[in-house]
Amino acid sequence: MSVTKRSFVVAIAVVSMVAAATAAERRxxxxxxxxxxxxxxAPVFNGVLFExxxxxxxxxxxxxxxxxxxxxxxxxQARAAGGxxxxxxxxxxxxxxxxxxxxGSVTKMMSGAALLHLFERHALANASVEAQLEMPMLDKLPxxxxxxxxxxxxxRITYRDLLQHKSGFRDGSCDGTERQPLQYLADGVKxxxxxxxxxxxxxxxxxxxxxxxxxxxxGEAAAxxxxxxxxxxxxxxxxxNIAFSHEYERFLRQEFFPRSLDPFxxxxxxxxxxxxxxxxxxYADKDxxxxxxxxxxxxxxxxxxxCASQGSWYxxxxxxxxxGRNLLYTDRWVSPATRALMFNPxxxxxxxxxxxxxENDDFGKEMGQSAWPSHGGSEGGYRAALVQLPYGHVGAALxxxxxxxxxxxxxxxxxxxxxxxxxxxxxxxxxxxTPSAYQAFVSELDESAHSIEWVxxxxxxxQVFVNAIVRPAGRGGKNYVRHGLTGAQYQQEYExxxxxxxxxxxxxxxxxxxxxxxxxxxMEPGDGKSLPAYHGVDAAEHKRLFDTYTARGFAPTSxxxxxxxxxxxxxxxxxxxxxxxxxxRSTVDGKEYxxxxxxxxxxxxLVYLNTYVHQGEVQYSAVFVGGGSGRQIxxxxxxxxxxxxxxxxxxxxxxxxxxxxxxxxxxxxxxAAVWER
Numbered sequence: 001m002s003v004t005k006r007s008f009v010v011a012i013a014v015v016s017m018v019a020a021a022t023a024a025e026r027r028x029x030x031x032x033x034x035x036x037x038x039x040x041x042a043p044v045f046n047g048v049l050f051e052x053x054x055x056x057x058x059x060x061x062x063x064x065x066x067x068x069x070x071x072x073x074x075x076x077q078a079r080a081a082g083g084x085x086x087x088x089x090x091x092x093x094x095x096x097x098x099x100x101x102x103x104g105s106v107t108k109m110m111s112g113a114a115l116l117h118l119f120e121r122h123a124l125a126n127a128s129v130e131a132q133l134e135m136p137m138l139d140k141l142p143x144x145x146x147x148x149x150x151x152x153x154x155x156r157i158t159y160r161d162l163l164q165h166k167s168g169f170r171d172g173s174c175d176g177t178e179r180q181p182l183q184y185l186a187d188g189v190k191x192x193x194x195x196x197x198x199x200x201x202x203x204x205x206x207x208x209x210x211x212x213x214x215x216x217x218x219g220e221a222a223a224x225x226x227x228x229x230x231x232x233x234x235x236x237x238x239x240x241n242i243a244f245s246h247e248y249e250r251f252l253r254q255e256f257f258p259r260s261l262d263p264f265x266x267x268x269x270x271x272x273x274x275x276x277x278x279x280x281x282x283y284a285d286k287d288x289x290x291x292x293x294x295x296x297x298x299x300x301x302x303x304x305x306x307c308a309s310q311g312s313w314y315x316x317x318x319x320x321x322x323x324g325r326n327l328l329y330t331d332r333w334v335s336p337a338t339r340a341l342m343f344n345p346x347x348x349x350x351x352x353x354x355x356x357x358x359e360n361d362d363f364g365k366e367m368g369q370s371a372w373p374s375h376g377g378s379e380g381g382y383r384a385a386l387v388q389l390p391y392g393h394v395g396a397a398l399x400x401x402x403x404x405x406x407x408x409x410x411x412x413x414x415x416x417x418x419x420x421x422x423x424x425x426x427x428x429x430x431x432x433x434t435p436s437a438y439q440a441f442v443s444e445l446d447e448s449a450h451s452i453e454w455v456x457x458x459x460x461x462x463q464v465f466v467n468a469i470v471r472p473a474g475r476g477g478k479n480y481v482r483h484g485l486t487g488a489q490y491q492q493e494y495e496x497x498x499x500x501x502x503x504x505x506x507x508x509x510x511x512x513x514x515x516x517x518x519x520x521x522x523m524e525p526g527d528g529k530s531l532p533a534y535h536g537v538d539a540a541e542h543k544r545l546f547d548t549y550t551a552r553g554f555a556p557t558s559x560x561x562x563x564x565x566x567x568x569x570x571x572x573x574x575x576x577x578x579x580x581x582x583x584x585r586s587t588v589d590g591k592e593y594x595x596x597x598x599x600x601x602x603x604x605x606l607v608y609l610n611t612y613v614h615q616g617e618v619q620y621s622a623v624f625v626g627g628g629s630g631r632q633i634x635x636x637x638x639x640x641x642x643x644x645x646x647x648x649x650x651x652x653x654x655x656x657x658x659x660x661x662x663x664x665x666x667x668x669x670x671x672a673a674v675w676e677r
């Protein structure tokens with residue numbers, strides 16, 4: 001079947017939308033009021049917690065996923081992605097928030113916004129947008145259609161009716177049937193349905209290709225009619241469908257998209273226009289190994305191929321979020337008055353071009369609005385959702401397998417956003433990871449805007465575990481981390497990244513792996529050439545170097561200790577500038593550390609803590625500096641269960657985890673941690 005013939009059928013059925021409301025209400029009737037909207041102070045949005053929440057819900061549940069949140073100023077505040085855009089045997093492409101994936105019916109948001117933009121330009125009439133929405137749409141359809149079906153009530157349908165899915169065109173979801181375009185028009189609509197009965201139907205937005213072109217390019221629309229008016233009605237419809245669709249695409253690409261303040265990679269021809277590694281294939285489920293695009297490459301290359309107004313477009317999660325921010329928070333396409341018409345939480349059934357809502361009772365209690373507009377899409381193996389989020393944000397969610405519905409990923413997006421706006425802590429933490437799990441975690445972070453700020457490799461008997469803390473990367477960029485290095489490899493990295501590069505050593509960590517000393521480090525962006533550092537020295541050399549560097553005005557940022565063959569080995573990193581009081585102890589046991597902590601409490605802050613096993617006993621290496629201890633909570637000697645309870649309690653009170661260290665003998669591991677705010 002040709003591209004033209006197949007897409008003639010308006011079930012255009014590959015495009016579907018989960019969550020179409022069907023409520024018979026009169027235009028102007030209201031849903032239950034949510035009360036006056038309050039405007040509380042916006043909470044801090046924590047992108048790390050958002051990503052953690054999304055990953056907890058999506059990892060291993062779908063083939064690939066990409067979620068992004070943009071703020072009103074066009075900044076991407078959070079990126080969460082994982083899994084495969086194309087499986088290892090089917091292209092070998094990892095999913096990221098920059099990967100282009102199928103939108104399905106979320107395409108309708110672009111088409112609806114394009115029509116509203118024409119109304120803002122008074123292209124239909126010299127009247128307000130609201131007045132233009134109430135005008136009948138019939139006289140902008142192809143000329144041969146306008147007089148073909150008199151008495152079917154088509155002249156009663158307005159532009160608003162189409163955008164609200166209250167046109168009266170019923171499909172299988174609303175006690176109707178799936179039909180071809182001409183049959184929808186020939187059957188007409190019932191007067192009681194028009195403007196009152198919401199029935200989500202692809203045909204409503206299918207018609208926008210004709211309306212947008214007739215309004216934007218009236219001369220071209222007339223020429224298309226004249227070229228094909230002698231054909232039979234069926235042939236005429238087939239030919240004008242292709243021609244109008246090409247002009248619709250031209251309007252979007254040449255006039256609508258370029259007005260965005262933020263470029264985004266929208267396309268309906270991913271195989272023709274993008275490198276193979278830039279797009280995701282759709283899969284039946286997470287276990288499917290053979291994916292497919294909405295159309296084949298040969299179809300995309302066909303001169304008669306066209307971009308539909310109701311589906312079949314692609315965008316990235318970041319791109320879709322930025323599209324949403326331009327629609328909702330700038331005047332590039334529509335004005336504030338028009339945005340107010342698009343969604344009113346007290347009259348949610350009158351929304352347009354939004355097709356659904358996402359409910360969140362917690363935000364309802366907090367700010368008086370529980371319903372937030374959304375649009376979902378499902379096409380082939382692709383699922384997508386665009387959601388307006390509270391406090392000036394917009395979110396996008398994309399997956400490329402049929403394991404979740406668009407309504408489900410929209411709910412995940414909202415739930416994760418709520419979790420990320422509960423204030424402190426501002427860090428994501430993991431403890432007691434295996435090195436392989438840590439490596440996978442670091443690989444995930446490669447696709448996000450966050451980086452490792454604290455790492456602690458430690459031994460429990462012969463086993464190796466890792467604690468890590470992640471925070472949003474600073475303006476200078478992400479931290480550079482490595483682990484599992486021999487002394488020679490660590491020295492080579494230091495010379496490359498610090499001595500000859502543009503990084504500074506923030507933390508060095510030493511531990512045993514297979515009976516051999518290994519090193520991990522965190523390097524920050526910046527010039528660290530003038531800062532001292534050493535690793536693997538014995539106690540005498542450590543004392544000599546330590547006294548030398550503190551006398552020169554440097555302060556230690558880490559003092560890692562590892563015990564091998566009964567002898568301690570020391571490794572350090574340093575920062576410039578004298579501190580207001582410095583106390584460092586690196587060879588104390590649990591009782592001695594307790595006494596030290598009691599002495600320092602209220603006087604100094606604990607800025608570094610390392611635990612290690614020496615001669616069968618857990619010992620501590622701590623760095624205290626003057627001031628700020630009143631904002632810290634210190635705990636040590638905790639079991640894993642106790643640590644988790646302490647973590648939940650203190651983070652729940654707004655304290656962020658600053659550092660966590662572990663050590664142990666045999667299977668008995670203990671933790672020490674510092675929280676602060």
